[in-house]
Amino acid sequence: MPKPMTSTTKKPMKAIILYDSQSVGGSTDRLIDSIGKKLAESGAYVEKARCKTNGDFSFVEEFDLVVLGAPIYYLLVASKLSGALGQSSLRTALKGKKVALFVICGSPEPMAQFLYLPQLKMNLDNPVILAEKVFAPDQTGDQQVIAEFVNSITEAYGKTH
Numbered sequence: 001m002p003k004p005m006t007s008t009t010k011k012p013m014k015a016i017i018l019y020d021s022q023s024v025g026g027s028t029d030r031l032i033d034s035i036g037k038k039l040a041e042s043g044a045y046v047e048k049a050r051c052k053t054n055g056d057f058s059f060v061e062e063f064d065l066v067v068l069g070a071p072i073y074y075l076l077v078a079s080k081l082s083g084a085l086g087q088s089s090l091r092t093a094l095k096g097k098k099v100a101l102f103v104i105c106g107s108p109e110p111m112a113q114f115l116y117l118p119q120l121k122m123n124l125d126n127p128v129i130l131a132e133k134v135f136a137p138d139q140t141g142d143q144q145v146i147a148e149f150v151n152s153i154t155e156a157y158g159k160t161h
Contacts, residue, residue: 053083
């Protein structure tokens, strides 16, 4: 009787980083690139996309992990990401998805945990949040801090997958 053939290799995680930033090539873009590179080094397939307030986010369904992040401007999460969560198909596309969240702000971390991460979470509809991180401006280029964030994501993903 033939034995069933099964693959012993795991399907690589497909991750998308959705973000907003008011500048191109600034610290947020460099942080996004570093997060993406670290995820790719862990074996993930990674894409990134800037959010549009009224964009069509149906493509998110094809990803296993969604990383959402933005800087804080004037006490609010950057407007295109928060707008996309409130006004587009993004909220629906994220329902039940594995998600990691981050913000970049100069406020003390306890304040950021209390004020800014909830701004992202209030527009989410029952995702599985794997990791959250508040990056201080001086941490956006710190490869150790970035690696710790990505490791927390991949470890949590491994436990849920």
